[in-house]
Amino acid sequence: MSVNSTEPRSLSDAAYQRLRSDIVSCQLAPGERLTERGLAESTGIGIAPIRDALTRLDHEGLVRTLPRKGYQVAPLTLKSIDDLFTLWRIVGPEIARLGLRDVTSEEHGRLIDTFQKMAELSKGRPPGQDDTPVRLVELADIAFGTLAAATRNDYLISIYRRLQNDMARVWALTAQSDAPVPDMGVDQRWVEMVERRDGEAAAETVRTSIGEVHNNALRIFSRWPSVAASEITPLRA
The missing domain is CATH 1.20.120 (Four Helix Bundle (Hemerythrin (Met), subunit A))
Structure with a gap:
Protein backbone atom coordinates (compact mmCIF):
# COMPACT_ATOMS: atom_id res chain seq x y z
CA MET A 1 0.00 0.00 0.00
CA SER A 2 2.78 2.44 0.83
CA VAL A 3 4.40 2.01 -2.59
CA ASN A 4 1.13 2.54 -4.41
CA SER A 5 0.33 5.68 -2.42
CA THR A 6 3.72 7.36 -2.76
CA GLU A 7 4.62 6.51 -6.34
CA PRO A 8 1.71 8.37 -8.01
CA ARG A 9 2.47 11.42 -5.88
CA SER A 10 6.12 11.30 -7.02
CA LEU A 11 5.10 10.95 -10.65
CA SER A 12 2.53 13.74 -10.30
CA ASP A 13 5.18 16.03 -8.85
CA ALA A 14 7.59 15.13 -11.65
CA ALA A 15 4.90 15.84 -14.26
CA TYR A 16 4.03 19.12 -12.60
CA GLN A 17 7.64 20.30 -12.44
CA ARG A 18 8.25 19.31 -16.08
CA LEU A 19 5.12 21.01 -17.43
CA ARG A 20 5.52 24.12 -15.29
CA SER A 21 9.11 24.53 -16.47
CA ASP A 22 8.07 24.15 -20.10
CA ILE A 23 5.27 26.70 -19.68
CA VAL A 24 7.19 29.43 -17.84
CA SER A 25 10.06 29.11 -20.35
CA CYS A 26 7.51 29.26 -23.20
CA GLN A 27 8.61 25.88 -24.55
CA LEU A 28 4.87 25.31 -24.31
CA ALA A 29 3.72 28.58 -25.85
CA PRO A 30 1.01 30.90 -24.52
CA GLY A 31 -2.30 29.84 -26.05
CA GLU A 32 -1.02 26.40 -27.13
CA ARG A 33 -3.60 23.60 -26.99
CA LEU A 34 -2.70 20.56 -24.89
CA THR A 35 -4.07 17.06 -24.43
CA GLU A 36 -3.36 14.56 -21.69
CA ARG A 37 -2.45 11.88 -24.22
CA GLY A 38 -0.15 14.16 -26.22
CA LEU A 39 1.69 15.31 -23.09
CA ALA A 40 1.98 11.74 -21.83
CA GLU A 41 3.58 10.71 -25.12
CA SER A 42 5.98 13.66 -25.26
CA THR A 43 7.10 13.38 -21.62
CA GLY A 44 6.98 9.63 -21.13
CA ILE A 45 4.85 10.14 -18.00
CA GLY A 46 1.50 8.41 -17.55
CA ILE A 47 -1.84 10.07 -18.21
CA ALA A 48 -2.97 10.05 -14.55
CA PRO A 49 0.08 12.04 -13.28
CA ILE A 50 -0.25 14.39 -16.27
CA ARG A 51 -3.90 14.99 -15.37
CA ASP A 52 -2.95 15.75 -11.74
CA ALA A 53 -0.25 18.17 -12.94
CA LEU A 54 -2.64 19.95 -15.29
CA THR A 55 -5.15 20.37 -12.46
CA ARG A 56 -2.46 22.03 -10.31
CA LEU A 57 -1.38 24.27 -13.17
CA ASP A 58 -5.01 25.23 -13.77
CA HIS A 59 -5.29 26.31 -10.14
CA GLU A 60 -2.13 28.40 -10.57
CA GLY A 61 -3.49 30.13 -13.66
CA LEU A 62 -0.90 28.72 -16.07
CA VAL A 63 -3.34 26.38 -17.81
CA ARG A 64 -7.00 26.61 -18.77
CA THR A 65 -9.29 23.60 -18.82
CA LEU A 66 -11.41 23.54 -21.97
CA PRO A 67 -14.51 21.36 -21.47
CA ARG A 68 -14.49 18.44 -23.95
CA LYS A 69 -11.53 20.03 -25.77
CA GLY A 70 -8.57 19.37 -23.48
CA TYR A 71 -6.41 22.18 -22.11
CA GLN A 72 -4.75 25.41 -23.18
CA VAL A 73 -1.66 27.17 -21.91
CA ALA A 74 -2.99 30.43 -20.50
CA PRO A 75 -2.71 33.08 -23.23
CA LEU A 76 -0.85 36.36 -22.80
Missing part, protein backbone atom coordinates in the same frame (compact mmCIF):
# COMPACT_ATOMS: atom_id res chain seq x y z
CA THR A 77 -2.23 39.57 -24.26
CA LEU A 78 -1.03 43.16 -24.18
CA LYS A 79 -3.74 43.87 -21.61
CA SER A 80 -2.77 40.93 -19.40
CA ILE A 81 0.87 42.06 -19.44
CA ASP A 82 -0.21 45.61 -18.60
CA ASP A 83 -2.37 44.27 -15.75
CA LEU A 84 0.49 42.06 -14.55
CA PHE A 85 2.91 44.97 -14.17
CA THR A 86 0.23 47.21 -12.66
CA LEU A 87 -0.38 44.68 -9.89
CA TRP A 88 3.35 43.97 -9.48
CA ARG A 89 3.94 47.70 -8.98
CA ILE A 90 1.52 47.55 -6.05
CA VAL A 91 2.70 44.28 -4.53
CA GLY A 92 6.45 44.38 -5.27
CA PRO A 93 7.26 47.44 -3.12
CA GLU A 94 5.36 46.00 -0.16
CA ILE A 95 7.17 42.69 -0.46
CA ALA A 96 10.47 44.61 -0.41
CA ARG A 97 9.44 46.81 2.54
CA LEU A 98 7.98 44.08 4.75
CA GLY A 99 10.50 41.46 3.72
CA LEU A 100 13.50 43.61 4.65
CA ARG A 101 11.86 44.45 7.95
CA ASP A 102 11.38 40.81 8.92
CA VAL A 103 14.27 38.90 7.31
CA THR A 104 16.22 36.48 9.44
CA SER A 105 20.00 36.73 9.56
CA GLU A 106 20.29 33.81 7.14
CA GLU A 107 17.80 35.35 4.70
CA HIS A 108 19.54 38.73 4.99
CA GLY A 109 22.87 37.20 4.03
CA ARG A 110 21.28 35.44 1.05
CA LEU A 111 19.71 38.70 -0.10
CA ILE A 112 22.97 40.64 0.11
CA ASP A 113 24.76 37.94 -1.89
CA THR A 114 22.01 37.78 -4.53
CA PHE A 115 21.73 41.53 -5.04
CA GLN A 116 25.52 41.80 -5.18
CA LYS A 117 25.57 39.27 -8.01
CA MET A 118 22.82 41.18 -9.81
CA ALA A 119 24.68 44.47 -9.46
CA GLU A 120 27.86 42.92 -10.86
CA LEU A 121 26.00 41.44 -13.84
CA SER A 122 24.21 44.73 -14.49
CA LYS A 123 27.52 46.59 -14.90
CA GLY A 124 27.87 45.14 -18.36
CA ARG A 125 27.67 41.88 -20.21
CA PRO A 126 31.06 40.20 -20.59
CA PRO A 127 32.02 39.39 -24.20
CA GLY A 128 30.35 36.21 -25.38
CA GLN A 129 28.12 35.94 -22.32
CA ASP A 130 24.65 35.96 -23.88
CA ASP A 131 22.82 34.49 -20.92
CA THR A 132 23.18 37.59 -18.72
CA PRO A 133 19.50 38.65 -19.02
CA VAL A 134 18.35 35.11 -18.19
CA ARG A 135 20.68 34.96 -15.20
CA LEU A 136 19.43 38.35 -13.96
CA VAL A 137 15.85 37.11 -14.10
CA GLU A 138 16.81 33.97 -12.17
CA LEU A 139 18.55 36.06 -9.49
CA ALA A 140 15.60 38.46 -9.27
CA ASP A 141 13.32 35.49 -8.63
CA ILE A 142 15.62 34.29 -5.84
CA ALA A 143 15.78 37.77 -4.31
CA PHE A 144 12.07 38.52 -4.35
CA GLY A 145 11.19 34.93 -3.46
CA THR A 146 13.35 35.35 -0.35
CA LEU A 147 11.74 38.71 0.46
CA ALA A 148 8.24 37.29 -0.01
CA ALA A 149 9.02 34.32 2.24
CA ALA A 150 10.47 36.70 4.85
CA THR A 151 7.13 38.51 5.17
CA ARG A 152 5.60 35.29 6.58
CA ASN A 153 2.38 36.51 4.94
CA ASP A 154 0.72 33.61 3.17
CA TYR A 155 -1.39 35.92 0.99
CA LEU A 156 1.60 37.91 -0.22
CA ILE A 157 3.58 34.74 -0.85
CA SER A 158 0.71 33.25 -2.87
CA ILE A 159 0.27 36.44 -4.92
CA TYR A 160 4.02 36.62 -5.58
CA ARG A 161 4.12 33.04 -6.86
CA ARG A 162 1.19 33.70 -9.19
CA LEU A 163 2.77 36.90 -10.51
CA GLN A 164 6.18 35.28 -10.92
CA ASN A 165 4.74 32.54 -13.12
CA ASP A 166 3.58 35.04 -15.73
CA MET A 167 6.54 37.37 -15.21
CA ALA A 168 8.86 34.50 -16.16
CA ARG A 169 6.85 33.97 -19.36
CA VAL A 170 7.09 37.68 -20.21
CA TRP A 171 10.89 37.60 -19.83
CA ALA A 172 11.12 34.41 -21.91
CA LEU A 173 9.19 36.04 -24.75
CA THR A 174 11.12 39.30 -24.46
CA ALA A 175 14.37 37.37 -24.87
CA GLN A 176 13.17 36.30 -28.33
CA SER A 177 12.88 39.87 -29.59
CA ASP A 178 15.63 42.04 -31.04
CA ALA A 179 15.05 44.56 -28.25
CA PRO A 180 17.20 44.27 -25.14
CA VAL A 181 15.58 42.78 -22.05
CA PRO A 182 14.36 45.77 -19.97
CA ASP A 183 16.99 46.87 -17.46
CA MET A 184 16.01 46.12 -13.85
CA GLY A 185 18.26 48.94 -12.70
CA VAL A 186 19.93 46.93 -9.96
CA ASP A 187 23.20 48.54 -8.88
CA GLN A 188 25.33 48.92 -5.77
CA ARG A 189 22.74 51.23 -4.20
CA TRP A 190 20.36 48.27 -4.00
CA VAL A 191 22.99 46.24 -2.19
CA GLU A 192 23.51 49.06 0.31
CA MET A 193 19.76 49.37 0.95
CA VAL A 194 19.55 45.66 1.65
CA GLU A 195 22.61 45.77 3.91
CA ARG A 196 21.07 48.48 6.10
CA ARG A 197 17.57 46.93 5.89
CA ASP A 198 16.09 50.16 4.59
CA GLY A 199 12.65 48.88 3.65
CA GLU A 200 11.15 52.28 2.86
CA ALA A 201 13.92 53.22 0.43
CA ALA A 202 13.79 49.75 -1.13
CA ALA A 203 10.02 50.00 -1.64
CA GLU A 204 10.34 53.32 -3.46
CA THR A 205 13.25 52.08 -5.58
CA VAL A 206 11.35 48.91 -6.53
CA ARG A 207 8.25 50.94 -7.42
CA THR A 208 10.26 53.19 -9.74
CA SER A 209 12.12 50.27 -11.32
CA ILE A 210 8.92 48.31 -11.99
CA GLY A 211 7.37 51.40 -13.61
CA GLU A 212 10.29 51.74 -16.00
CA VAL A 213 10.34 48.03 -16.88
CA HIS A 214 6.55 48.15 -17.33
CA ASN A 215 6.80 50.92 -19.93
CA ASN A 216 9.65 49.22 -21.77
CA ALA A 217 7.83 45.88 -21.88
CA LEU A 218 4.69 47.48 -23.31
CA ARG A 219 6.77 49.18 -26.02
CA ILE A 220 8.32 45.85 -26.97
CA PHE A 221 5.08 43.88 -27.07
CA SER A 222 3.08 46.58 -28.81
CA ARG A 223 5.30 45.88 -31.85
CA TRP A 224 4.92 42.09 -31.51
CA PRO A 225 3.54 40.59 -34.74
CA SER A 226 0.85 38.57 -32.98
CA VAL A 227 -0.57 41.50 -30.97
CA ALA A 228 -2.94 42.25 -33.82
CA ALA A 229 -4.51 38.84 -33.15
CA SER A 230 -4.93 39.82 -29.47
CA GLU A 231 -2.88 36.90 -28.06
CA ILE A 232 0.90 37.16 -27.92
CA THR A 233 2.68 34.10 -29.29
CA PRO A 234 6.39 33.29 -29.57
CA LEU A 235 8.19 34.57 -32.66
CA ARG A 236 9.10 31.01 -33.61
CA ALA A 237 5.42 29.98 -33.75
